[in-house]
Amino acid sequence: MPSSESSYPAKKLILNLVKEAQQPISAQVMVRMAELFSVEANNVRVTLNRLTRQDFLDLTERGIYVLGPAAKHLAERQSAWRRTEDKVRPWEGQxxxxxxxxxxxxxxxxxxxxxxxxxxxxxxxxxxxxxxxxxxxxxxxxxxxxxxxxxxxxxxxxxxxxEAFNPGAEPVPQTLWPVAEINARYRNNTEEMQNWRSSFEDKPLDVAARECFLIGDRVLRDIAYDPLLPEQIVDQQARSEMVETMADFDDLGKSIWRELISRFIEDQT
Incomplete structure (x- = not known):
């Protein structure tokens, strides 16, 4: 997990915040949320303007934002990670x-x-x-x-x-992919999410929101870049368990973020 001093990419943060808000969200609220990730207010405002020009965000009224058409299409593509195991079939050696x-x-x-x-x-x-x-x-x-x-x-x-290689030229999976590292990543990600879920209720809401966001973001990146190797090469059951755990973790994270966003909105009124 990045240290509290490191700044999270403003574009990625803002798009995730607006998506999870499920309602129009003000620039002021996004500035407050971004502070949790050491993103400066000026960076937020500059990024908001750029995302609006690129159709990732729409202005419903002055300073109030919703997802634009480009971001909606991106969000639909990103949600495909929940169906990761549906992308693979039994391997027959080809x-x-x-x-x-x-x-x-x-x-x-x-x-x-x-x-x-x-x-x-x-x-x-x-x-x-x-x-x-x-x-x-x-x-x-x-x-x-x-x-x-x-x-x-x-x-x-x-x-x-x-379909076939001459003797001695066949691919050797263990030399092409870091199989042990991949399997360890599956198990470690699952364990980290499960451990965090067992202790998050003792944390302040803003701390819990930041931590689950960063953990989930890293696991989602691992899922996105996973080579989806077959069970003959990697622990496919461990991968499936990681994705299932991430789905539950994502649902919990969304509820935490929506609660925090609602609090920030209430503070404005």
Whole structure:
């Protein structure tokens, strides 16, 4: 968890606050909430103006904000994490591969986008310019390819299914993914959320709100970047338990934040 002195990204914080408020929320309330994360008032106001211009926020009246159309679409996509285990199917030993050795490497921005796309969908480099992942996702190969392109992989890349490798060339999962670390992360995240739930009622409301936000944010990032490997490689049951625990934790966190937001709104009246 970040220290109290570190500042949380203003854009991410504001969008989450407005989403969880479930009602129009004022700039003054957001400034007070942002103080819990060491985000300065001026940073909040500048970010509010930028998000409004980008259609992430709408002004219902002067200084009162609701989610804009761009943020609503983003929120719908983000909620898909609750259905994480629905994305996978039993693995039969086949692989999905990406050949990208012919793509340029000079443009660092393009290179970062390419790497991010492949990482977010669980690919790891088997040989230079060739990446693989188990073929255990429910999505079809064309749909997976389109997801990669949408996330930043160049359309010149070659995405294909690999059914067999010559002896000695087969992917070895333990060398491609940090399997022990992934399994430990599943268990540690679940344990941290369960331990926090057992003790949060003794904390002041603002402290509880900040802590659950930061814990949940980190776990959601782990879920978003999880390679979704099959049970032959990782502890799939531990992953499922982490996601289920996060769903309950998220519901609790939302109720805490709504209570705190309501208090701040009442203080204004």
């Amino acid at each position: 692989w999905i591969a990406i050949y990208a050795a012919h793509l340029g490497r000079r443009d660092r921005k393009v290179l970062r986008q390419r790497q991010r796309a492949m990482t977010m969908l669980g690919f790891s480099e088997l040989y230079q310019g060739m990446l693989v992942r188990p073929d255990n996702l429910r999505t079809s190969l064309p749909d997976l390819t389109n997801q990669l392109f949408h996330l930043g992989l160049e359309t010149e890349a070659c995405v294909f299914r690999a």
